[in-house]
Amino acid sequence: xxxxxxxxxxxxxxxxxxxxxxxxxxxxxxxxxxxxxxxxxxxxxxxxxxxxxxxxxxxxxxxxxxxxxxxxxxxxxxxxxxxxxxxxxxxxxxxxxxxxxxxxxxxxxxxxxxxxxxxxxxxxxxxxxxxxxxxxxxxxxxxxxxxxxxxxxxxxxxxxxxxxxxxxxxxxxxxxxxxxxxxxxxxxxxxxxxxxxxxxxxxxxxxxxxxxxxxxxxxxxxxxxxxxxxxxxxxxxxxxxxxxxxxxxxxxxxxxxxxxxxxxxxxxxxxxxxxxxxxxxxxxxxxxxxxxxxxxxxxxxxxxxxxxxxxxxxxxxxxxxxxxxxxxxxxxxxxxxxxxxxxxxxxxxxxxxxxxxxxxxxx
Numbered sequence: 001x002x003x004x005x006x007x008x009x010x011x012x013x014x015x016x017x018x019x020x021x022x023x024x025x026x027x028x029x030x031x032x033x034x035x036x037x038x039x040x041x042x043x044x045x046x047x048x049x050x051x052x053x054x055x056x057x058x059x060x061x062x063x064x065x066x067x068x069x070x071x072x073x074x075x076x077x078x079x080x081x082x083x084x085x086x087x088x089x090x091x092x093x094x095x096x097x098x099x100x101x102x103x104x105x106x107x108x109x110x111x112x113x114x115x116x117x118x119x120x121x122x123x124x125x126x127x128x129x130x131x132x133x134x135x136x137x138x139x140x141x142x143x144x145x146x147x148x149x150x151x152x153x154x155x156x157x158x159x160x161x162x163x164x165x166x167x168x169x170x171x172x173x174x175x176x177x178x179x180x181x182x183x184x185x186x187x188x189x190x191x192x193x194x195x196x197x198x199x200x201x202x203x204x205x206x207x208x209x210x211x212x213x214x215x216x217x218x219x220x221x222x223x224x225x226x227x228x229x230x231x232x233x234x235x236x237x238x239x240x241x242x243x244x245x246x247x248x249x250x251x252x253x254x255x256x257x258x259x260x261x262x263x264x265x266x267x268x269x270x271x272x273x274x275x276x277x278x279x280x281x282x283x284x285x286x287x288x289x290x291x292x293x294x295x296x297x298x299x300x301x302x303x304x305x306x307x308x309x310x311x312x313x314x315x316x317x318x319x320x321x322x323x324x325x326x327x328x329x330x331x332x333x334x335x336x337x338x339x340x341x342x343x344x345x346x347x348x349x350x351x352x353x354x355x356x357x358x359x360x361x362x363x
Contacts, residue, residue: 004094004101009081009140011091020081020091020140021069026121027128029138032096032105033118034075048115056120060134061127069137070114071156073144078108081142093140112141112149113156169216184228185219191243192218197251200262201273211266213275221279230289245289245299246282252304253281256312258320270324271332277323280332283342287349311349 009020038050060066084090096102111118117136120126128134144152169182178186193202193215203212222228230237230245237245254260259269261278271277288307292299312319315328322328331341 003097005097006092007095008084009091009093010089012139018142020093020142021137022093022140023135023137024095025134026070026118026136027126027130027134028095029070029072029109029136030118030121031102032107033072033109033111034107036115036119048119050125052116053120053122053125056116057125057127060120061129066117066136068114068117069139070118071112071139071141071152072114073110073112073141073149073152075108075110075143077143078105110149112144112152181223182219185222188222188239188242188246189215189218191239192246195243195247197247197254197261211273213278217275218278218282221275221282224279225283225286227282227286230286246285248299248301249285249288249304250278250281252301252308255301256305256308256319257322259323268324270329272323274332276332276335276338280338280342280345283339284345284349287346291349291352307349307352310352311345314348314352 007022007024009022012019012021036048039047056064056066079093081091081093084092096105121128141148141152169178169186189202190204192198193204201209201212202215202218203209204215227242227246228236230242232241250261253272257269257272259272261273264273266273269277271280288304289299291297291307292303297303309319312322315322317325317328323332328341331337
């Protein structure tokens with residue numbers, strides 16, 4: 001194996017455990033890493049997500065950087081660490097360069113933390129140009145036991161305080177790094193966060209708001225509602241029109257049910273001021289919009305409130321108890337229940353005013 005190249009390392013000691021730090025091209029390291037099937041259960045790791053690896057690959061190919069080090073381990077004795085003569089504290093390991101050497105060393109490195117970053121450099125996933133210089137740091141442990149590997153994985157993840165998804169999205173906006181979905185709704189939600197009735201109710205970065213709803217979750221609800229498909233004479237609504245529509249729509253819900261997104265308490269308003277309640281309302285929005293078009297009515301507070309009142313009366317509850325009664329409480333307990341309740345409500349709204357009409361006639 002005389003063609004092997006040398007990688008230099010420094011030793012780190014923590015209590016009675018030694019490890020080594022170094023740097024390497026991840027396109028080379030992934031060739032000796034354990035082969036893992038996407039979504040497969042692992043002994044000391046979460047399942048590998050193909051979507052996440054592809055997202056990272058796309059990010060890296062667009063000048064993205066990966067500042068955090070990988071945590072890896074040798075699985076057998078093929079890789080060895082040696083002192084560098086005349087350099088106190090400096091160590092080295094020999095790493096393959098030829099195809100035959102890579103074949104000999106395949107499946108000899110286990111990834112204990114950072115697997116999605118590393119496996120985003122698999123040949124079938126990476127998008128980075130082959131001639132682009134790209135290195136990543138690593139921390140290397142020597143043949144840890146399964147128990148030790150699990151302990152290291154927990155240490156890498158349990159003690160980390162997760163950064164708010166809203167804060168990350170805010171930074172991505174400043175850097176021009178929003179993905180297509182985020183870009184589609186970011187400006188709309190940002191505007192809603194500064195206008196009544198949601199002003200003071202939306203968490204846009206890392207601020208603390210009692211009973212607040214996260215901007216990222218509102219964006220997901222808007223996507224699920226397919227508000228992007230709402231149109232006027234075939235032309236999709238622009239962002240300004242979407243904001244105006246949502247404002248008059250949510251204000252109408254406040255007026256009919258008798259709550260306020262900002263000033264009400266969960267005890268009084270129930271699910272209305274939670275993300276589940278807001279999502280439910282947003283999911284119904286396009287259906288009520290379509291109803292206005294089909295009836296040739298203006299989409300104003302009068303029409304919206306009248307529709308909401310008629311719809312709620314069909315459920316046999318008072319408007320004030322719509323989000324608080326025991327029966328409906330169960331409809332907001334989790335995502336599945338909320339989606340099912342919204343689908344049922346959409347069907348009811350679509351049928352309003354058509355109770356006496358049989359489209360099949362005498363067939």
